[in-house]
Amino acid sequence: MRAGTRRRGAPVRCEWCGRELPVQEGVGRRRRYCGQACRQRAYEQRNAVERGVLPEDAVVLSTEERDDLADRLFQVRCAAEDVATALQESAGKAELADLVETLMDAAKAAERLR
Structure with a gap:
């Protein structure tokens, strides 16, 4: 197209x-x-x-856009680390579901480049 x-x-x-x-x-x-x-x-x-x-x-990208993207990627990494920590600590299904939802939201925001 x-x-x-x-x-x-x-x-x-x-x-x-x-x-x-x-x-x-x-x-x-x-x-x-x-x-x-x-x-x-x-x-x-x-x-x-x-x-x-x-x-x-x-x-x-402008400097502002680059910095914003870096912040959003950092949020994704932090959310993924939270999920990994919760798994290591044998967190419950409800807590894991909340953490995964947060991770998904952060990932969606990070892909907002286009």
Whole structure:
């Protein structure tokens, strides 16, 4: 599927960050980005690729986005360590279920890169 096309009924996502875009009614050009910041980063990446400064598959993140991703990955690691500790201590099924749910939530938040 080429960029800018989507399956019927599938949510439209920002081409830069992957956030879901609001449903657009009526005529006119369809939104490709959720905001000016994403549009600008996509423009900068395209230009850097064209100039040969970046490889085509490079991912460009702001310092804030990088730090946020690192925080979310740290939360995943901590949640996984909690599950491992609970298993070593023979925790009950209910406690393990809560810890695994926390781990899953942290993992879902961490994959929010796109």
